[in-house]
Amino acid sequence: MEKPQITTDGVPLATESAAPHGIDEIVRVFGNIQEYIGPDGRLAPRWQADFLATLNLPFPLRLAWDSSRTITRMTCHRLMTSAFASAFGSIQQRGLQTLVTGFGGCFAFRPQRSGSKLSSHCWGIAIDLNPESNAQGSTGNMSAELIDIFRSAGFEWGGDWQGKVRDPMHFQFCTGY
Ligand SMILES: [Zn+2]
Numbered sequence: 001m002e003k004p005q006i007t008t009d010g011v012p013l014a015t016e017s018a019a020p021h022g023i024d025e026i027v028r029v030f031g032n033i034q035e036y037i038g039p040d041g042r043l044a045p046r047w048q049a050d051f052l053a054t055l056n057l058p059f060p061l062r063l064a065w066d067s068s069r070t071i072t073r074m075t076c077h078r079l080m081t082s083a084f085a086s087a088f089g090s091i092q093q094r095g096l097q098t099l100v101t102g103f104g105g106c107f108a109f110r111p112q113r114s115g116s117k118l119s120s121h122c123w124g125i126a127i128d129l130n131p132e133s134n135a136q137g138s139t140g141n142m143s144a145e146l147i148d149i150f151r152s153a154g155f156e157w158g159g160d161w162q163g164k165v166r167d168p169m170h171f172q173f174c175t176g177y
Pocket residue numbers: 121126127128167169170171
């Protein structure tokens with residue numbers, strides 16, 4: 001699979017990709033979200049208008065928090081549509097859709113559950129899959145094939161983190177954060 005290259009001007013390149021490393025690079029590539037957080041702690045709707053996009057999914061995803069519902073579109077950072085499309089396209093091409101049992105969210109404005117800094121979900125560059133069986137801090141049962149597909153698309157897997165921050169449901173397009 002070709003890895004999508006993210007650049008600061010939003011033009012995908014065909015060469016080897018690298019996810020941004022650390023908060024300074026994340027802000028430089030994906031936007032300075034602090035400028036969009038008001039004194040009341042709320043995120044301005046302008047953030048979504050300036051940086052986020054809607055991705056059409058190649059197959060429906062069941063909502064982890066309401067298994068009676070599925071989604072066919074997802075909100076993510078506008079520079080991430082090709083990376084997410086690449087990962088989900090690969091899942092479909094390999095006939096692995098049934099391995100995705102629950103969608104736990106992509107863009108969400110929230111602090112990290114294990115700390116006070118902003119979650120990578122705030123930029124729409126992270127996704128939680130199968131949270132019902134991959135709780136934070138647990139070993140979980142994330143499919144090795146899904147891990148491989150998201151890694152190939154440039155994502156870091158939260159299941160590689162150690163201790164209570166280990167997050168096997170979580171994939172993010174950044175490192176060192
Ligand atoms: Zn997550």
